[in-house]
Amino acid sequence: MQTLTLEQETNPWEAQAARFDFAAQKLNLDQGIWKVLRYPSRELIVHIPVGMDDGSIEVFTGYRVQHSVARGPAKGGIRYSPDVSLDEVRALASWMTWKCAVVNIPFGGAKGGVICDPKKMSQGELERMTRRYTAELMEFIGPEKDVPAPDMGTDEQTMAWIMDTYSMHMRQTVNAVVTGKPVNLGGSRGRKEATGRGVSVVCDEAIKHLGMSIDGCRVIIQGFGNVGSNSAKLLAQKGYTIIGIAEFDGGLYNPKGIDIPALIEHRKNAGTINGFTEAEAADKRELLTYNCEILIPAATENVITSKNADRIRCKILCEGANGPTTTIADEILADKRVFIIPDILANAGGVTTSYFEWVQDRMGYFWTEAEVNQRLDNIMTESFNDVVTYAQNHGVNNRIAAYMLAIDRVAYTTKQRGIYA
Ligand code: GLU
Numbered sequence: 001m002q003t004l005t006l007e008q009e010t011n012p013w014e015a016q017a018a019r020f021d022f023a024a025q026k027l028n029l030d031q032g033i034w035k036v037l038r039y040p041s042r043e044l045i046v047h048i049p050v051g052m053d054d055g056s057i058e059v060f061t062g063y064r065v066q067h068s069v070a071r072g073p074a075k076g077g078i079r080y081s082p083d084v085s086l087d088e089v090r091a092l093a094s095w096m097t098w099k100c101a102v103v104n105i106p107f108g109g110a111k112g113g114v115i116c117d118p119k120k121m122s123q124g125e126l127e128r129m130t131r132r133y134t135a136e137l138m139e140f141i142g143p144e145k146d147v148p149a150p151d152m153g154t155d156e157q158t159m160a161w162i163m164d165t166y167s168m169h170m171r172q173t174v175n176a177v178v179t180g181k182p183v184n185l186g187g188s189r190g191r192k193e194a195t196g197r198g199v200s201v202v203c204d205e206a207i208k209h210l211g212m213s214i215d216g217c218r219v220i221i222q223g224f225g226n227v228g229s230n231s232a233k234l235l236a237q238k239g240y241t242i243i244g245i246a247e248f249d250g251g252l253y254n255p256k257g258i259d260i261p262a263l264i265e266h267r268k269n270a271g272t273i274n275g276f277t278e279a280e281a282a283d284k285r286e287l288l289t290y291n292c293e294i295l296i297p298a299a300t301e302n303v304i305t306s307k308n309a310d311r312i313r314c315k316i317l318c319e320g321a322n323g324p325t326t327t328i329a330d331e332i333l334a335d336k337r338v339f340i341i342p343d344i345l346a347n348a349g350g351v352t353t354s355y356f357e358w359v360q361d362r363m364g365y366f367w368t369e370a371e372v373n374q375r376l377d378n379i380m381t382e383s384f385n386d387v388v389t390y391a392q393n394h395g396v397n398n399r400i401a402a403y404m405l406a407i408d409r410v411a412y413t414t415k416q417r418g419i420y421a
Helices: 012-027 031-038 086-102 123-136 156-170 191-209 226-238 260-270 327-335 349-363 369-394 398-417
Strands: 042-051 057-068 074-081 109-115 146-150 218-222 241-247 250-253 280-282 294-297 316-318 339-341
Touching: 012 031, 012 086, 012 327, 012 398, 031 398, 042 086, 042 123, 057 074, 057 086, 057 123, 057 146, 074 086, 074 156, 074 349, 086 109, 086 349, 086 369, 086 398, 109 123, 109 146, 123 156, 146 156, 146 349, 191 226, 191 294, 191 316, 191 339, 191 349, 191 369, 218 226, 226 241, 226 260, 339 398, 349 369, 369 398
Parallel strands: 074 109, 074 146, 218 241, 218 294, 294 316, 316 339
Antiparallel strands: 042 057, 057 109, 241 250, 250 280
16 A cells, blocks of 8 residues: 555645546557647636725636647636645646536536635635636636636526636627626526535446445435535435435534535525534544445545545545545555446536536537436436446546546547647
8 A cells, every 4th residue: 555644635636636647557658749748738726805894905816727628628617615725726627627527518627716715705705806817817717718617615696707707808798708797687597506416326226236226225425515405305216225424513413314405405595514403423533434326526625535434434535526536545455346327427427517517618509408317317328337347447446447548538539639839
């Protein structure tokens, strides 16, 4: 096993690069193409002055990293969090390239982030920061260049401000510059639930593949934001039993199953999952180690590490979040024969419906929610089967299979386009 300090183990860029190098080596990737794909093609750092509500001026640091535009415009979310770093945004941008290639949609990969605590900022401050960040990125984003979307700490409203700011500079409404917008502004029906829906589809496929049944299939979800809550809602609707929910401020456990619509309602009123009387309180960290069939980390990176991987007791690990498992944890889980649905496949439902949104915006013609969901289900099912078949054919695990499949597709396009000189 590798020996790394916890800081090295949990550096998302190192985690991404380690998997990339391993998969590239397995693919026998040409050395030159290896160098091209290993690093992002463009990294922007902006310092964003914002007039705060108390009259002071604050300067926030923001990033936009475009890893690849080989297969189409760069694509990826914008994250607002105090923990954002350039290495994290780099890793997330690369993961977007691989994710879009795994589900075979015509985008490259990008990610943005601003170091800030959106929970401590007013709507006015967030709006001014978002507009100025957008203005700083004017030349670099656009429907044919780089298309942002929501990620942690950003939502439909953030996308509406970006769309409006970009449009004001362009002197015309350009709704295809971002995805994840409100439906009223050119957003796609089904986009909000799309990552959770994709998670539920790959869970269905995994249990079919492993010969398990939905009946009695116990699920624990870490994170109850957009991805976690929608995964919980849709899986419960399909008949899975959601026995545990872990949030940043507490956990809930009910072996008979948690009533998810009731919990969503409780959270709306109380602002937290805590105090929900139809489940017992549980330690948010310990919940990850409870016995269950499916564990879904759906919050942040580095949740399953060398510190807890040996105590994980699920059969299927479905990564709703980006980078929740470290490379050392991967090795431990492999020994325990946990079936992993890797992040770049499991959470690709969001960007896939973003692709549908971009297509609909450019056509100016909008599909019904049923049409969007059907197309999403088809792509997720097909991609799951592509990855699992690739893993079987090449004798590698699902994560490496997903990377190999993605790298191969991006490398093929890069070679075909050639290197511009
Ligand atoms: N932030 C999401 C992700 O990590 C969605 C990206 C998008 O829709 O462009 O996949």
